[in-house]
Amino acid sequence: MAGCNCGNNLEFDGLSVAYKxxxxxxxxxxxxxxxxxxxxxxxxGSMALRADALDFLGDSLTYGITLMAIGHSIRWRASAALFKGVTLALMGLWVLGATLYRVFILGIPNEAIMGSVALMAFAANATSVLLLLRYRNGDANVRSVWLCSRNDAISNLAVMLAAVVVYYTQTRWPDLLVAAAMAGLFLHSSTLIIRQARQEIQADRIGRKECVVVASRPERQLP
Incomplete structure (x- = not known):
């Protein structure tokens, strides 16, 4: 209908063979x-690595949801992004809680394993970030993938830094602080994803109402 978007989204929605x-x-x-x-x-015995492992699992599952949402309506895609945002927030809260619990447990993580695996993880996430770079400004469903991959690369650098500090200080605090910082990053990204998803759902609702109003108007008769 002319002059009515009827829920169409101008942002990239993932409907591309190359993107899939x-x-x-x-x-x-x-x-x-x-x-x-x-x-x-x-x-x-590293909490930072455990938090990063959980992030990898969460990403695998949520990226699968992203694939399922591609090709559906704006509301469906935004709802999928909303679910991913809430899941990311729950992950952040779990990591934060587990880190606080670990504060009261003695034990210094193995910095050699921390550093080497974090370097491997960074290489993996850097590859993902480069592959997704051109799709970073899509709708909430697509953008959530970019944000998660970007966060992962940042987290891996933080874990490597923590491993170095653990080596020189021989304390568990750098590992715990990095895990807590990763939890904060999860919560921040979940806020961005949820906010954009809610905006898209609201815009879709308004667009549908406008379409109904326009469609219900009687056509003007030519004189």
Whole structure:
């Protein structure tokens, strides 16, 4: 209908064969790194690695949701992004709670395992970031993928830095502080994703109402 968007979104919505192929590659990278980091976190006793492993798992699952949402309506895609934002917030709260619990438990993480695995994880996430770079400004569903991958790369650098500080100080505090900072990053990104998703849902609702109003108006008869 002329002059009525009727819920159409001008932002990239992921409906691209190339984007779907990249997303499958990124999902595979995240799934492999989840397995690697779970083992490494148990072997090293690092909360930062455990938080990063959980992030890899969350990314694998939420990227799968992104794939399922592609091609659906704006409301469906925004709702999927909203779910991912809430999930990311829950992950952040879990990591924060687990870190606070670990504060009261003695034990220094193995900095060699922390650093080497964090370097491997950074390489994996840097590859994902480069693959997704051109799609970073899409709708909430697409943008959430970019934000998660960007966060992961930042987190890996922080874990590597923590490993260096643990080596020189021989204390567990750098590891715990990085884990807490990662939890804060999860919560911040979840806020951005949820805010954009709610805006898109609201815009879609308003657009549908406008379409109904326009459609209900009687056509003007020509004299």
């Amino acid at each position: 192929r990249i997303l499958w590659i990124v999902i595979a990278i995240n799934a492999v790194m989840f397995v690697v980091e779970v083992g490494a976190s148990l072997a090293s």
